[in-house]
Amino acid sequence: MTTGWTGDALLAAIVLLGSSVQWLTGMGFALVAVPALVLLLGPAEGVALANCAAGAISVVGLAGGWRRIRxxxxxxxxxxxxxxxxxxxxxxxxxxxxxxxLTMGALVTLAVLLVLHGTRVPALRGRQGAVVAGAVGGFMNSAAGVGGPPVSLYAVNAGWTVREFVPNAQLYGVVVNAFSVGANGVPELGRAQWGAVVGAMVVGAMIGRGLAERIPEKRARLLVLSLALAGGATAVTKGAWGL
Incomplete structure (x- = not known):
């Protein structure tokens, strides 16, 4: 785990980027932040922090869209x-x-490639598809901090619009991250680190909301997935090197 002023600054930068992305596109905190958090804090602490931060952002985001939940x-x-x-x-x-x-990086990379491809999977339709997507997403969220892609694929196969998807993704984020925090615990961070995390989340929300009015949705989505792909590849490389 990286500590000191440099480590706190890196931590804040990662959370700020992830928070901005989440507010810009409705999801993506974990995809962008988890690989970097895992490299900075270690797998267990990185996943636990991602669960806490993504869950908190989802709670705030859900407040304005709960009426559109399916x-x-x-x-x-x-x-x-x-x-x-x-x-x-x-x-x-x-x-x-x-x-x-290695596992986390591979899961992130595979998930991003599937979402980019817009993969159509018959098993991800109807109530059966919801169960499959939820089961895979819950496992991935607590193991690797990245549980959103299965839900994204379910939404693609169900034909949901972005307006329909966002509030439902926020509800899922609240539930799955609450259970993941219960299972993985809260990361052991110092006061300065928690302060950096909370401050970065607030600033990231302001930046993301501001950019949402200026950046086209498709371009923002491609940016998020590109960042996630780069992070996943980096985690795979470091994991393979460690072996």
Whole structure:
């Protein structure tokens, strides 16, 4: 774990970028921030912090869009996610750090490529699709801090618009991250680090909201996925080197 003034500054920069992306596109904090947080804090602490931050951002984001939640789809999705969170947390505690880095990076990279491709999967439709997406997302969220891509793929296969997707993704973020924090715990950070994290989240929200009015949605989405792909590849490289 990197400590001191430099480490706090890096931590703040990572959280600020992830928070900006989350407010800009409705999701993406974990995709952008997790690989960098894992490299900076270590796998366990990086995932735990991502769970805390992404959950907090989702709570705030949900406040303005809860009326557009699709209860019929989200109940089975969130229940399935909650049931698989313990398995992901169990795996995280038992794998060596290089293996975790490699696994997390590979999951992020694969997920980004699937979302970029707009993969159509018959199994991700209807109530069955909600259960599958939720189960995979819950496991990935607690194991690697990245549980959004399965839900994104479900939304693509269900034909949801961005307006429909965002509030439902926020609800999912609240539920799955609450269970993930319960399973993984809260990261052991000092006061200065927590201060840097909270401050970066506030500033990131302001930046993201401001940019949302200026950057076209497709360009913003491509930027998020490109950053996530680079982070995933870096984590894979460091994990493989550690082995």
């Amino acid at each position: 209860v019929g789809a989200m109940v089975p999705l969130c229940v399935a996610a909650a049931l698989t969170v313990p398995a992901g947390a169990w795996l995280t505690r038992r794998l060596p750090s290089p293996v975790l880095l």
